[in-house]
Amino acid sequence: MKDASFPEVCAQILHLYSAIDIEKLRAMTNSSFALFNDGKDPLPISALGDTDVRVLDTSLGPTFAFKDIGQQMCGQLLNYVLGKQNKKAKIVVETSGDTGPAAIYGVRGCSNVEIFCLYPQGRVSAVQELQMVTIQDANVHVYRTQGDTDEQASVLKELFRDEEFVRAQSICSVNSINWVRIAAQSSYFVWSYLELVRRGEVKFGAPINYVIPTGAFGNAMGAFLAKRMGLPIGRIICATNANDIVHRTLTTGDMSMGVNVQTESPAMDIQFAYNLERMLYFICNENPDIVRPYMQEVERQYSYIPGAVGAKLDSVVLRRIQEVFSSYSVSDAETLATIKEVDEKHNMVLCPHSATSVFAALHPFKELTATTLTVCVLTAHPSKFEEAVQRAIGRDPEFPPAITALRSMPHKFKTLDKRAPEPEVWRKDWIDILKADIASV
Structure with a gap:
């Protein structure tokens, strides 16, 4: 599979979890990704200047998001x-x-x-x-x-x-x-590793790190699945915003929900990262009896039960997690500063979510990324977050024609309001x- 295209890698991985004929899966993946990036390379990988950081752009599909x-x-x-x-x-x-x-x-x-x-x-x-x-x-x-x-x-x-x-x-x-979401997302970690091997940027079998903007932990779970399937990933680094339940879970074992804070990276404004349960299941050797009490406590808080404060992971479980994962909570100021820094130094405009991963790679994990090739996952096109980009660099990002056309289209939706404050x-x-x-x- 070392010379396989991304659609082929995706089909092969999905085939591991499905009884569907491989030829049918190939037809589906080829159809799904044919128009990504206007029919060119669906997942471009580029260097961030002369650093050992690479960026994997997963934002070139029909809605410009990974x-x-x-x-x-x-x-x-x-x-x-x-x-x-x-x-x-x-x-x-x-x-x-x-x-x-x-x-x-x-x-x-x-x-x-x-x-x-x-x-x-x-x-x-x-x-x-x-x-x-x-x-x-x-x-x-x-x-x-x-x-x-x-x-x-x-x-x-x-x-x-x-x-x-x-x-x-x-x-x-x-x-x-x-699960389809997680399995499909795992495929671009596998493909990007193979692509870097083809380019001669990493020796086959040598580890590389991935830095991932993180909300509900689905993207990071895709990387973890790839690692469990044998991909030589060194560290999976999760970059969160102020909604930092993932960061707290990975660093201290604190699985309590905080107040949902509105940030410059709104797609990550999540306090209930439900894919953490999947990660815990594998970390705990697929033993549901260990995972269940933790998730029951999280569920009690999530269900607004008075006195519920979430879960605290056992030190042994936390140590196993930290053998694989690292994390950092990126502030709005750091996010905007990174958009500005990368624009000025590398002539590349990032969305605020992607900026969290690049900040983590260039700053708190600088020593780690200086010694091991590291890939930052870019998760959305900057035009989807024009106001944040404007605040960071003082100008609009470039808008794809498909996004510009939306502004003149009629709207259709219903409203769900709160007629009373009680949940x-x-x-x-x-x-x-x-x-x-x-x-x-």
């Missing part, structure tokens, strides 16, 4: 399975900004899929919002909420607990709780509305 990679495959596989079974499905998803557009674009216009997507008003970028509310396809249903991403996730989790309703309505999810009131309201809409199509 989540297009997993969501395109989710859409392809869902369509394939439903077609074979002559069934329909209803996707319910919530987003902090990038998952929603990528999920919608992955299934828009599909006759056998309906998608219901929630996004938080005022907490996504203007472009992210336009990518959702301008979709007129009849199978797309968008909801603007007066909550944050953690509140949205709590509503969806409660909805999915109604197993009878979920089964009767054929409901599924395409958040990174869906038990508005959560019930939102669930009732969603259930009624889901059942009506």
Whole structure:
């Protein structure tokens, strides 16, 4: 597989977890990624000046975010399975900004899929919002909420607990709780390593580090999966923003949820990083009896149970985690300063999420990246976060034509508001509305 294209690597990895014929998977991956980067290299890797840091651009799909990679495959596989079974499905998803557009674009216009997507008003970028509310396809249903991403996730989790309703309505999810997302994302860590070997920048078998902007931990989980499959990754470095549950978990074992803070990197404004559970499962030798008590305590806090304070990891578990992972919580000031620094020194404009990974590589982990080749994952196009880029460099980023065209399109969405501040009131309201809409199509 050393000379394989990215679509081929993705197909081979998905084949490890699926009984679907490899030729069918190849057709799906080739179709999914054919138009990434206008048909050129779908995942460009470039050097950051004369440093030992490389940047892997995963943001060149239809919605200009790394989540297009997993969501395109989710859409392809869902369509394939439903077609074979002559069934329909209803996707319910919530987003902090990038998952929603990528999920919608992955299934828009599909006759056998309906998608219901929630996004938080005022907490996504203007472009992210336009990518959702301008979709007129009849199978797309968008909801603007007066909550944050953690509140949205709590509503969806409660909805999915109604197993009878979920089964009767054929409901599924395409958040990174869906394993296809993680498996597909693991493929670009494998492909990028092989590409660097082909270029002669790393000797086959030598370790490299990856620095990953981190919210719900799905992207980092993709890297961890690749490492577990044998990819020689040295360190997986997670760059968070002020919403730092991942950073606290990896450094101190503190799995308590803090207040959800609005930052310059809104797609990472998450306090419930649900993919941490998957990481713990593997770290604990796939023993659910060890993981379950931790997650029960996290769930108690997440469910607003009085007195619940989250979980504290055992020192042995924490030590195992720290054999693989490092992390840093990047401030808004550091994020904007990095966008400015990279623009001035390297003539490259970063989105604020990508900037967190580059900051971590160039500053707190500078000694580590100076001795081992390190790849920073770029996760979104800077034009999706024009206001942050303007604050950093004093000018607009370049806008792809597809994004410019969104500004003149009509909007279609519903609003989910909070008629009372008590969570038990508005959560019930939102669930009732969603259930009624889901059942009506």
